[in-house]
Every structure is written in C-alpha cells, then in structure tokens.
Amino acid sequence: MKIPRPDGLRFITSSLFFICFLYDLASITELRFDSLLEFGRCALANINMPSAQLYNSSNTLHSSPNITSLALNSSSNDEIRVLFGILTLPGQYQRRHFLRLIYGTQTPVGAKVDVKFVMCNLTKEDQEVLVALEIMRYDDIIILDCEENMNKGKTCTYFSSLPEMFNNTNGVYPPYHYVMKADDDAYFRLQNLVDSLKPLPREDLYYGYVIPCSSMEPFGHYMSGMGYLISWDIVEWIRESDIPRNHLEGPEDKTFGDWIKNGHRAKNRFNAKWSMYNFPEPPTKRTHELWPHTIAVHLLKNQEKWIRTLKYFNVTDNLKPSKLYHIP
Numbered sequence: 001m002k003i004p005r006p007d008g009l010r011f012i013t014s015s016l017f018f019i020c021f022l023y024d025l026a027s028i029t030e031l032r033f034d035s036l037l038e039f040g041r042c043a044l045a046n047i048n049m050p051s052a053q054l055y056n057s058s059n060t061l062h063s064s065p066n067i068t069s070l071a072l073n074s075s076s077n078d079e080i081r082v083l084f085g086i087l088t089l090p091g092q093y094q095r096r097h098f099l100r101l102i103y104g105t106q107t108p109v110g111a112k113v114d115v116k117f118v119m120c121n122l123t124k125e126d127q128e129v130l131v132a133l134e135i136m137r138y139d140d141i142i143i144l145d146c147e148e149n150m151n152k153g154k155t156c157t158y159f160s161s162l163p164e165m166f167n168n169t170n171g172v173y174p175p176y177h178y179v180m181k182a183d184d185d186a187y188f189r190l191q192n193l194v195d196s197l198k199p200l201p202r203e204d205l206y207y208g209y210v211i212p213c214s215s216m217e218p219f220g221h222y223m224s225g226m227g228y229l230i231s232w233d234i235v236e237w238i239r240e241s242d243i244p245r246n247h248l249e250g251p252e253d254k255t256f257g258d259w260i261k262n263g264h265r266a267k268n269r270f271n272a273k274w275s276m277y278n279f280p281e282p283p284t285k286r287t288h289e290l291w292p293h294t295i296a297v298h299l300l301k302n303q304e305k306w307i308r309t310l311k312y313f314n315v316t317d318n319l320k321p322s323k324l325y326h327i328p
Contacts, residue, residue, distance in 0.1 A: 054270045055218055080111040080197055083176040085118045088184045089148060090127040095184055111194040117141050118158050120148040153248035155181060155256060160239040174232035177202045182227040186298045187309055193295050205231040206266035209276040213285035218269035222257020226298035234265055279305050
C-alpha cells in the first residue's frame with residue numbers, strides 16, 4: 001500500500017479548510033443580504049403606508065392601520081353601522097342619480113352603510129313632485145326643516161335632527177355607530193373607509209382630513225368639509241347642547257371644529273390624511289396623486305375628473321360578460 005506524501009496531506013487538509021471557509025462566508029453573506037432585503041422591504045412598506053393616525057386627548061398617537069390594540073375599545077365586534085349623509089340641494093337631480101351609481105355599486109364587507117342625500121325644505125312645485133318620486137323609488141333622502149344654506153346652520157340641523165329620526169327604531173341602539181357628513185363633489189371608497197373604522201373607538205370619535213394642510217395634529221384644529229365623521233354620542237350631544245345653536249354661521253367645517261373644541265368633545269381623533277385629498281389638478285397643498293390607499297378624493301367638479309378617478313380605481317372591473325352588450 002502506497003502511503004501519501006506529507007505534501008499531499010497538507011494540500012488535502014488546506015483544501016478542506018478553504019472549502020469550509022467559503023461555505024461559512026456564503027452563509028454569512030446570504031444572511032446579510034436577506035437582512036438588507038428585509039430592511040428594504042420594510043422601508044418601502046413604510047413609504048407606501050397611508051399617513052392616517054389616531055390620536056386621543058392624552059396626546060397618545062396610534063398609527064394606522066396597524067392599531068389592532070384599539071379594537072378592544074369598540075363596543076362590540078358586530079357589524080359597523082354608518083349613516084353616510086351627502087349634503088345636496090333639492091334641484092340637483094342629475095347629481096344625485098349619478099352618485100347613486102357611484103355608491104350603489106359599492107358593497108363594503110363588514111359594515112352596513114346607508115347613503116342618504118340631505119337637503120333643506122323644498123320650495124318649488126317641481127321639487128315637490130320629483131323629489132317625492134325619488135323618495136318613492138330610492139328611499140334615500142332626508143329633508144331637514146330649514147332654509148337651504150351652506151354656512152348658516154344646515155350642518156347643525158342635519159346632525160341634531162338625527163336622534164329623533166333614528167333613535168328607538170328597530171330596537172337597536174345606537175342606530176348608527178358613526179355618522180358622516182360628505183360633500184357631493186367627493187368620491188368615497190366605502191370599503192377603505194370601513195376598513196379604517198374597524199379598529200377605532202365607537203365613542204367620542206372625530207374623523208377626517210386635518211386642517212390646516214401642513215398639520216398632522218388634529219387637536220386644536222378641525223377636519224375638512226370634504227367629509228368628516230363622528231360617533232353617535234357626539235350626534236346626540238349636538239342635539240342637546242347650546243354650543244352649536246349659539247354658533248351657527250361661518251365656514252361649516254371650521255364652525256363644527258369650534259363646537260367640538262368648546263364642548264370638550266372628541267377625545268379620540270383620526271387623521272385620515274393622506275388617504276383623503278383633493279383631486280391632483282390643479283396642484284395645491286391639499287392635492288395628492290391618485291393612489292390605492294385612497295379613502296376619498298375631493299373637488300371632482302366636472303365629469304372629466306370623475307371619469308379619470310373612476311378609471312384609476314377600476315370601478316367597472318366587476319362588470320359581468322353578457323350577450324346584451326359589448327364594452328371594450
């Protein structure tokens with residue numbers, strides 16, 4: 001039997017050590033690469049997340065949407081009930097029919113969202129006929145006992161009228177967990193709205209886009225009139241308190257914020273910026289590019305802007321094929 005020379009043994013031993021070294025180096029490099037990759041993913045995820053945040057009166061900040069701990073603050077795990085009130089004028093028949101298409105084709109999961117059109121007293125003969133026909137057909141109109149206005153108390157009349165209309169109906173209390181006041185030139189994506197509400201408290205809540213535009217802190221300021229939402233207990237407070245009735249005139253969103261501040265209400269506030277924003281054009285401090293995390297787009301003042309927005313969000317994707325039509 002031929003015995004290997006010492007040089008050969010040293011070469012074999014050195015080769016084995018070198019191979020082991022290369023294996024360890026590769027493992028360390030792979031670990032570092034995976035860590036860097038994971039870090040990059042987290043960084044990108046944070047960049048793409050909405051800036052929406054929940055604050056309470058103790059100045060505690062809870063980031064959204066990962067605020068699962070706040071789910072315990074909800075009164076129960078039952079389906080969320082939302083009254084979605086769109087302020088409109090009696091004569092805006094075509095706008096209401098258009099918005100019925102927009103909201104009637106949305107079916108949010110995990111919530112019952114009742115969309116209602118809110119107007120003051122009818123003053124013309126055609127309104128008495130046509131609005132009555134709308135009610136008979138759609139049952140989605142609320143007529144308040146007030147003269148039509150924007151900044152002279154309509155919002156107060158809207159909220160303060162709701163308890164008498166809805167309390168003690170169907171044996172459910174509260175009849176709605178939340179009430180929205182929305183403009184008729186805003187497009188709300190109801191599923192995203194519902195998803196943002198699920199972890200939030202159902203009492204003493206004030207939700208919307210914080211004004212001024214540069215601020216992310218909702219205390220001391222107010223929510224934009226494009227659309228803001230409050231919990232039912234604040235709706236009942238508006239009905240009972242003298243604070244709103246003694247301060248009716250002025251920009252309705254700012255006036256509402258004054259009521260909340262002077263009444264020491266809304267210890268829970270949800271800032272939905274930048275999931276709510278104005279249409280991208282013309283660019284201002286309130287505009288934002290359309291993006292998937294959107295809850296609301298405001299200032300859709302013409303059909304072109306509506307169509308661009310609806311196309312971006314692929315609202316007709318669920319159109320079923322049929323022999324009755326052919327749409328590209």
